[in-house]
Amino acid sequence: MRKLLFEMAYDGSRYHGYQVQQNALSVAQVVQDAVEAVFKKREDIVGCSRTDSGVHANQYFFHMETALKIPADAAVIALNDRLPGDVAILSCREIPPEIAANFHARYSVCWKEYIYKIWNSQVKNPFLQNRALQVKYPVDAELLNRCAKEFIGTHDFRGFCSAGAKPTDNYTRTIYETSVRREGDLIEFKVAGDGFLYNMVRIMVGTLLLAPLGKLREGDVTRILASRDRDQAGITAQAAGLYLNRVSYTPFGEETTGGFCEVF
Amino acid sequence: MRKLLFEMAYDGSRYHGYQVQQNALSVAQVVQDAVEAVFKKREDIVGCSRTDSGVHANQYFFHMETALKIPADAAVIALNDRLPGDVAILSCREIPPEIAANFHARYSVCWKEYIYKIWNSQVKNPFLQNRALQVKYPVDAELLNRCAKEFIGTHDFRGFCSAGAKPTDNYTRTIYETSVRREGDLIEFKVAGDGFLYNMVRIMVGTLLLAPLGKLREGDVTRILASRDRDQAGITAQAAGLYLNRVSYTPFGEETTGGFCEVF
Numbered sequence: 123m124r125k126l127l128f129e130m131a132y133d134g135s136r137y138h139g140y141q142v143q144q145n146a147l148s149v150a151q152v153v154q155d156a157v158e159a160v161f162k163k164r165e166d167i168v169g170c171s172r173t174d175s176g177v178h179a180n181q182y183f184f185h186m187e188t189a190l191k192i193p194a195d196a197a198v199i200a201l202n203d204r205l206p207g208d209v210a211i212l213s214c215r216e217i218p219p220e221i222a223a224n225f226h227a228r229y230s231v232c233w234k235e236y237i238y239k240i241w242n243s244q245v246k247n248p249f250l251q252n253r254a255l256q257v258k259y260p261v262d263a264e265l266l267n268r269c270a271k272e273f274i275g276t277h278d279f280r281g282f283c284s285a286g287a288k289p290t291d292n293y294t295r296t297i298y299e300t301s302v303r304r305e306g307d308l309i310e311f312k313v314a315g316d317g318f319l320y321n322m323v324r325i326m327v328g329t330l331l332l333a334p335l336g337k338l339r340e341g342d343v344t345r346i347l348a349s350r351d352r353d354q355a356g357i358t359a360q361a362a363g364l365y366l367n368r369v370s371y372t373p374f375g376e377e378t379t380g381g382f383c384e385v386f
Numbered sequence: 387m388r389k390l391l392f393e394m395a396y397d398g399s400r401y402h403g404y405q406v407q408q409n410a411l412s413v414a415q416v417v418q419d420a421v422e423a424v425f426k427k428r429e430d431i432v433g434c435s436r437t438d439s440g441v442h443a444n445q446y447f448f449h450m451e452t453a454l455k456i457p458a459d460a461a462v463i464a465l466n467d468r469l470p471g472d473v474a475i476l477s478c479r480e481i482p483p484e485i486a487a488n489f490h491a492r493y494s495v496c497w498k499e500y501i502y503k504i505w506n507s508q509v510k511n512p513f514l515q516n517r518a519l520q521v522k523y524p525v526d527a528e529l530l531n532r533c534a535k536e537f538i539g540t541h542d543f544r545g546f547c548s549a550g551a552k553p554t555d556n557y558t559r560t561i562y563e564t565s566v567r568r569e570g571d572l573i574e575f576k577v578a579g580d581g582f583l584y585n586m587v588r589i590m591v592g593t594l595l596l597a598p599l600g601k602l603r604e605g606d607v608t609r610i611l612a613s614r615d616r617d618q619a620g621i622t623a624q625a626a627g628l629y630l631n632r633v634s635y636t637p638f639g640e641e642t643t644g645g646f647c648e649v650f
Contacts, residue, residue: 133512178513207515248397249442251471253513 123187125222126194127215128167128201130182133208135252135362140173140182149173149209153184156204160197161188170227170369171234174321176252176361180237181368185217185227225371233298235314235368236323238359240331243307254308255327255363261334263304269333270300270311272343273326279319280350282329284358287320293350295319298374302330312367314374321358328356387451389486390458391479392431392465394446397472399516399626404437404446413437413473417448420468424461425452434491434633435498438585440516440625444501445632449481449491489635497562499578499632500587502623504595507571518572519591519627525598527568533597534564534575536607537590543583544614546593548622551584557614559583562638566594576631578638585622592620 130153138146142154150169158164170183192200194214201211217225224230239254241247242261250256276296283293297315304310311327329346332338338356346354394417402410406418414433422428434447456464458478465475481489488494503518505511506525514520540560547557561579568574575591593610596602602620610618 131512133515202510207510208512210510210512212509245476246466246471246474248395248472248474249517251397 123189124191125185125187125217125225126197127183127185127217127225127227128197129212129214130179130184131210131212132179132182133253134173134176134178136208138175139177140169140171140179149179152206152209153201156201157186159204160192160200161186161190168227170231171366173366174361174364177364177366178253179366181212182366183227183369185225230371231369232372233314233316233370233374234318234366235299235312235370236318237365237367238311238313238323238327239363239365240309240311240327241307242304242309245307252362255360257331259334261309261331263302263309265333265340266309266311266330267300267302268340269330269338269343270302270313270326272341272347273297273300273313277347278350279322279347281346281352281355282322282325283319283352284321284325285352290319293319295322314368316374323364324359324361325352325355325357327359327363330356331359332356387453388455389449389451389481389489390461391447391449391481391489391491392461393476393478394443394448395474395476396443396446397517398437398440398442400472402439403441404433404435404443413443416470416473417465420465421450423468424456424464425450425454432491434495435630437630438625438628441628441630442517443630445476446630447491447633449489494635495633496636497578497580497634497638498582498630499563499576499634500582501629501631502575502577502587502591503627503629504573504575504591505571506568506573509571516626519624521595523598525573525595527566527573529597529604530573530575530594531564531566532604533594533602533607534566534577534590536605536611537561537564537577541611542614543586543611545610545616545619546586546589547583547616548585548589549616554583557583559586578632580638587628588623588625589616589619589621591623591627594620595623596620 132149137149140149142148142150154167157167165186165188167184167186194216198211198214241250241254241256244258274297278293279295280293295315295317299314301312313323396413401413404413406412406414418431421431429450429452431448431450458480462475462478505514505518505520508522538561542557543559544557559579559581563578565576577587
């Protein structure tokens with residue numbers, strides 16, 4: 123059996139998230155259907171992450187096993203021909219046999235990066251419908267950037283996990299890097315970490331957006347983290363501005379050391 | 387009666403063009419419905435241009451007359467609340483009484499500018515579905531830029547008008563400016579002129595894209611223009627990459643002279 127690793131990207135607007143669900147269109151469903159058409163039998167695909175309804179991915183990985191000898195490049199073309207225009211296979215590679223047994227698209231992930239896009243203007247933008255959160259009040263990106271730096275480090279993120287989430291015994295996550303940058307009327311919040319709780323990035327954004335309203339000051343993120351109290355944080359920002367941006371199988375900061383799992 | 391001039395933008399993906407049609411969703415239809423809800427009676431709106439099915443607009447104007455005294459800014463907010471996310475009212479102003487009688491959103495247009503977006507990559511881009519034409523072979527933007535300059539001037543554009551178009555007795559149009567620029571994998575063709583024949587920009591693009599294939603050389607655009615033969619030009623490029631980008635009520639090059647009709 124060959125083990126293949128596929129890289130894809132998708133506009134999540136039409137989908138009820140990545141995961142297959144009953145009675146709702148999912149990204150995994152349309153990919154699974156295309157895989158079945160190309161590989162002539164139903165091969166289970168294993169995704170790198172869940173994503174919520176309406177969330178996008180600039181980079182997403184899934185693996186599958188197959189006995190067929192379709193070349194990797196031909197599989198990319200064949201799958202893209204069968205997939206709708208909002209789901210794209212970017213690349214495919216065969217996982218070397220010596221690491222295939224231990225490699226898992228989800229469990230082997232070292233860190234992930236998300237982007238959250240904010241359209242900061244009073245003017246409605248028809249091209250960012252479903253792709254960014256419109257915020258009409260003036261947002262000081264530099265202030266958000268300073269507040270966001272307080273997320274960096276290893277913390278108990280209970281305060282930034284949706285109340286409706288399945289309880290877990292480990293709320294500790296490590297955030298490696300954050301940044302908030304403005305380009306014209308578009309503001310991008312970027313965050314990289316070893317893992318994220320349910321709705322964690324969206325609650326981070328909902329909290330940071332309190333700062334321009336004077337309801338969050340520097341030091342408050344640190345205080346909310348310590349409180350581990352969901353009620354201290356801001357609202358959960360809408361899904362539409364969120365993009366899974368990067369998924370890495372190499373420890374953070376070690377991307378230049380080479381080897382298969384440096385997938386970029 | 388007040389005469390109002392509205393500026394809008396739309397993502398045309400879902401629409402069968404601007405013009406109201408039977409049994410097909412149009413941009414004018416949804417705007418007309420929103421206008422009816424806000425102004426409490428059916429006011430005819432007069433658009434600045436037709437656009438084809440799937441074509442977008444970064445700037446589009448329409449005018450209407452009304453007896454209601456709704457302030458211009460309030461009308462923008464009220465209309466946007468009722469419009470779908472892919473159609474946005476950008477601004478509204480009352481046309482000064484001294485020029486209102488002679489002002490017409492369509493007939494007063496001095497020039498228009500279109501953009502055509504080309505995604506020049508072998509990699510499928512799920513975020514540019516319906517928003518750009520994917521061209522997989524390498525395109526030399528500088529070569530296209532030189533060829534496109536041959537469109538500048540006053541010419542008979544019969545060779546760049548769809549065969550299916552309603553015959554007209556005037557195929558002469560003046561092109562003021564063209565440019566082709568690359569930014570990463572995205573190439574933008576920009577063209578400004580006093581008017582455009584049916585499918586003219588799309589046939590220009592279909593023709594320019596012959597250059598990287600060695601089927602169009604410098605001087606050929608001039609030759610095709612002179613031939614006035616549609617068969618000498620390239621195919622009609624798909625609608626999805628086309629954007630009405632700017633509509634001006636001031637003569638080309640005189641935007642800085644001030645006055646109401648300098649709408650930018």
